[in-house]
Amino acid sequence: MRDLSKNIIKSPLGELPLKQKRNLNGGSFREKTGALRKLLKKHAELVYLSAPHCVQEAGGEEAPEKENGNVDPKGWWFSDVQARSFSALQQCEESLGLDESVKAVREAVRIQGPFDGILGFSQGAAFVAMLCFLQEQKLEPEFSFRFAIFVAGFRSACEEHKRFYNSPLEIPSLHVFGLEDRVIPDSMSRELLLSFQDPQVLTHPGGHFVPAASAHRQTYQDFLNRF
Numbered sequence: 001m002r003d004l005s006k007n008i009i010k011s012p013l014g015e016l017p018l019k020q021k022r023n024l025n026g027g028s029f030r031e032k033t034g035a036l037r038k039l040l041k042k043h044a045e046l047v048y049l050s051a052p053h054c055v056q057e058a059g060g061e062e063a064p065e066k067e068n069g070n071v072d073p074k075g076w077w078f079s080d081v082q083a084r085s086f087s088a089l090q091q092c093e094e095s096l097g098l099d100e101s102v103k104a105v106r107e108a109v110r111i112q113g114p115f116d117g118i119l120g121f122s123q124g125a126a127f128v129a130m131l132c133f134l135q136e137q138k139l140e141p142e143f144s145f146r147f148a149i150f151v152a153g154f155r156s157a158c159e160e161h162k163r164f165y166n167s168p169l170e171i172p173s174l175h176v177f178g179l180e181d182r183v184i185p186d187s188m189s190r191e192l193l194l195s196f197q198d199p200q201v202l203t204h205p206g207g208h209f210v211p212a213a214s215a216h217r218q219t220y221q222d223f224l225n226r227f
Contacts, residue, residue, distance in 0.1 A: 028073075029121065035212035043224050047112060051076045051124075052104045053097045055086070076101040076127040079158060086123060088154055088184060095158045098130070102140070105131060109142045116227055117147040121210055122184060125153030129195055132171050133164045146227050147172045151210050152181060154188035155195065168197040174223045176202045176211060183208040 030037075030048045037046055051074035077098040079090040109115060120128035128148055135143040148171055155165055173196045177189035186203070193199045202219045204211040 033210050033212070036210055039212045039214075039217055040220060040224070043221055046119075047108075047115070049105065049108050050074050052100050053078065053084075055084075076123055079156075088123065088126070088188065089157065091157050091159075093159045095156075095160060098161075101127065102131070102134065106140060106142050113142075114144060116145070117149065117224075118145045119149040119151070120153065121151040122153075122208070125150040126156050126192075129153060129155070129169075129192060130161070130164045132169050132173075136169055136171065145171065147174070147223070149174045149176065149223075150189075150192065151176045152178065152184045152189060152208055153192045154184050155192050165195050169195055170197050172198070172200075172223075172226065174200045174202060174219075176204070176216075178204050178206045178208065178211070180206055181208045 027048070027050070030046075033046070040046075050072075053075045055073045055075045075086055075097070077086070078084045078096040079086045079088075079092045081092075081094065081096045084096065118128050118131065120126070128150060131140070131143065132145070132148050134140045135145060150173060153175060155161075175189060175193055175196075177184070177186050179186050181189075193201065200219075200223060202211075202216060204213075204216065
């Protein structure tokens with residue numbers, strides 16, 4: 001997002017959290033967030049990044065071409081290493097693909113940045129929380145995000161990811177989630193709040209989407225105007 005001089009890199013996470021849900025890439029996520037771009041056009045420019053991993057449907061077959069011409073669904077990591085699939089509810093000891101995803105963001109920041117902030121949706125929001133941890137631990141010198149926005153975020157259920165939640169993060173954060181979300185229940189998004197020192201919250205009565213009605217404008221704008 002950019003308010004003339006401001007940028008935010010927006011992680012494209014689609015609906016990767018449950019195996020039966022179809023997933024997005026950067027292009028399709030851009031199409032689905034047109035209302036948000038319009039809402040924030042005077043405050044921010046959104047730059048969309050596709051995750052590096054191709055997502056397979058729950059039978060091991062690659063997802064077919066999607067309606068509206070969207071193809072090539074992507075994900076940030078797999079909770080099922082053998083099936084190369086992902087579920088936000090799946091307990092696992094280890095994951096697959098996270099290092100490649102961090103590298104993809106690092107390259108995007110190096111080539112297209114710098115960016116003032118970062119936003120993620122669904123699995124992307126969970127991934128953004130990990131990136132914030134890496135930044136605060138000074139493990140990724142390319143990262144210099146001043147704020148983060150999480151839409152339908154959650155904590156990863158993978159055992160090897162517990163290190164990302166050892167202590168609250170200092171980065172200013174806005175957490176957005178729906179009270180009727182059936183993909184990522186609001187209880188999971190509330191659990192992510194514990195990973196941040198002073199989280200700001202915006203709830204809406206809907207489900208698994210990025211809210212951008214006029215009723216939400218002030219909260220987004222007030223948060224962005226801090227930076």
